[in-house]
Amino acid sequence: MQPSAVDVKQRFDEARAAFRFFDSNVWIGPWQGPAFSRAETIDELLSVLKAAYVEEALVSHFASVHYDPWEGNRMLLDALEDRDGLWGAIVLTPDGPRGCSVEDCIRSAVAGKARAARMFPRSHSFSIQQWQSGPLLHILEQCKLPLILHHAELSWSEIRSVCLAHPGLPVVVEGTGKKILYDNRVFYQALADCPNLHLELHNLVNYLGLEDLVARFGPERLIYGSYVPVRQPGAAQMIVTHARISEEAGHRIAGDNFRRLISEVVCT
Amino acid sequence: MRQLIIDSHAHLGPWPRFRVVDDNLTAALQLMDHLGISHAFVTHHAGLVGMLAEAERLSREAFRLSEGRIRSYLVFDPNRRVESLEIIRRCCNEPFFAGVKIHPAFHCTPADDPRYAPVWELANERKLVVLVHTWDRSIENPVQNYSFPGLLERYIDDSPDATVILGHAGGRYDGFLAASELAAAYANVYLDLTGDDFTRGRIEYFVHQISSSRVLFGTDMPWIDPRFPLGELLAADISDSDRAAILGENAVRIFHLRLVR
Numbered sequence: 123m124q125p126s127a128v129d130v131k132q133r134f135d136e137a138r139a140a141f142r143f144f145d146s147n148v149w150i151g152p153w154q155g156p157a158f159s160r161a162e163t164i165d166e167l168l169s170v171l172k173a174a175y176v177e178e179a180l181v182s183h184f185a186s187v188h189y190d191p192w193e194g195n196r197m198l199l200d201a202l203e204d205r206d207g208l209w210g211a212i213v214l215t216p217d218g219p220r221g222c223s224v225e226d227c228i229r230s231a232v233a234g235k236a237r238a239a240r241m242f243p244r245s246h247s248f249s250i251q252q253w254q255s256g257p258l259l260h261i262l263e264q265c266k267l268p269l270i271l272h273h274a275e276l277s278w279s280e281i282r283s284v285c286l287a288h289p290g291l292p293v294v295v296e297g298t299g300k301k302i303l304y305d306n307r308v309f310y311q312a313l314a315d316c317p318n319l320h321l322e323l324h325n326l327v328n329y330l331g332l333e334d335l336v337a338r339f340g341p342e343r344l345i346y347g348s349y350v351p352v353r354q355p356g357a358a359q360m361i362v363t364h365a366r367i368s369e370e371a372g373h374r375i376a377g378d379n380f381r382r383l384i385s386e387v388v389c390t
Numbered sequence: 391m392r393q394l395i396i397d398s399h400a401h402l403g404p405w406p407r408f409r410v411v412d413d414n415l416t417a418a419l420q421l422m423d424h425l426g427i428s429h430a431f432v433t434h435h436a437g438l439v440g441m442l443a444e445a446e447r448l449s450r451e452a453f454r455l456s457e458g459r460i461r462s463y464l465v466f467d468p469n470r471r472v473e474s475l476e477i478i479r480r481c482c483n484e485p486f487f488a489g490v491k492i493h494p495a496f497h498c499t500p501a502d503d504p505r506y507a508p509v510w511e512l513a514n515e516r517k518l519v520v521l522v523h524t525w526d527r528s529i530e531n532p533v534q535n536y537s538f539p540g541l542l543e544r545y546i547d548d549s550p551d552a553t554v555i556l557g558h559a560g561g562r563y564d565g566f567l568a569a570s571e572l573a574a575a576y577a578n579v580y581l582d583l584t585g586d587d588f589t590r591g592r593i594e595y596f597v598h599q600i601s602s603s604r605v606l607f608g609t610d611m612p613w614i615d616p617r618f619p620l621g622e623l624l625a626a627d628i629s630d631s632d633r634a635a636i637l638g639e640n641a642v643r644i645f646h647l648r649l650v651r
Binding site for chain 2: 158
């Protein structure tokens with residue numbers, strides 16, 4: 123007997139609640155693109171996350187990408203203050219803000235609720251390579267502050283170089299802005315070469331890809347993220363709730379892997 | 391009401407652009423079983439790359455091996471019109487046949503090109519399902535401009551007895567809007583939810599603009615894992631009856647499925 127549509131939906135919701143998702147890819151502020159449904163304030167965002175049974179989230183501010191990194195970071199950290207279960211991912215450039223060293227800014231942000239960093243080499247017109255970003259990457263590595271990169275912002279060769287040059291730095295790659303589906307021949311090799319490389323799930327849509335990645339590399343380097351509010355969080359949740367992997371592996375991917383990464387941040 | 395989940399848009403076979411983990415039929419059937427997908431309507435990749443007779447053979451084989459759960463679209467290739475039209479004409483009353491597939495971007499032929507006229511005439515005459523790859527205009531991938539939904543209006547207007555599925559519902563935001571406009575204007579036009587753009591609110595928008603009765607669940611496997619579009623649909627803020635229609639009831643109707651319950 124087939125289950126009804128109501129049953130299928132209910133089972134999915136129960137699984138989502140049971141997996142205690144930590145969403146590593148959440149944004150507030152004004153998104154540049156068109157949208158059918160916007161959620162720009164922290165309260166609107168919380169409503170979306172609650173409906174998706176997300177327990178904790180790592181949040182960035184669109185203004186950090188499209189307006190000013192440091193002003194966006196300030197707005198982000200202000201918005202997250204006193205919000206349980208929400209952590210910040212600040213956006214960094216090698217030159218840093220006026221009147222403050224990058225290192226001081228990072229330490230100050232981590233003293234608050236920042237638990238990860240993002241860099242946008244293409245959009246912010248700098249090189250991720252050692253000759254420009256090496257000192258900044260060294261600080262992040264010292265702090266074990268996870269670095270999140272969009273694959274459309276740099277090449278896989280550059281991502282691999284960052285990982286190899288900074289083996290203590292957790293690097294998480296998100297497939298935002300361009301199909302990451304087509305890159306799997308490349309990122310399989312990069313995962314094999316770089317134990318500190320992680321992949322975020324929201325656009326990791328390859329058919330049977332999750333089971334294959336877990337079988338080859340284990341579940342530890344797969345991170346649930348949704349790109350809320352732009353994307354529907356349920357899409358990437360179901361690849362976890364209905365994965366043909368162990369329950370323990372599923373829980374790691376749903377949130378425990380990222381909880382572990384941010385618990386290891388040491389930036390005193 | 392008991393519910394089947396039906397995949398209106400999938401593929402079979404290898405594809406060279408990326409590493410497909412497992413492109414064989416058994417893997418697809420196992421995943422369908424895991425997710426409760428009863429039937430899939432597929433296009434074999436051999437048909438897209440000009441191997442039309444081989445695609446026909448493999449489509450028949452998939453139907454037989456799957457005991458009728460896999461039915462196939464046969465490709466109309468505008469660059470091989472005579473051969474593809476002959477195969478579609480010969481197969482269109484057979485049980486393995488689901489409909490016609492048109493892919494303007496892959497065949498580098500705009501959707502409004504006169505070379506498509508014979509297959510639209512046949513589809514209208516025989517009341518066939520026509521699945522068309524549609525996408526948004528793209529600067530990065532300009533061949534997708536050939537698949538913009540608006541280009542199809544002339545043929546849709548001339549083919550009221552065909553059932554037209556706009557694959558990927560237009561692919562990206564402006565394509566979604568254009569596909570919705572076409573579906574709102576023509577009662578024989580359906581949107582399928584395949585693709586890799588799970589934009590929050592798009593399903594709710596489609597249901598509001600054109601009703602759930604003309605939206606179809608699809609997966610695009612073995613490109614996209616079915617759990618992404620299924621999770622998107624199950625999480626969408628729509629009613630249970632709308633969800634049931636999209637999951638399978640609409641497909642039962644347009645593909646004339648006779649279900650054993």
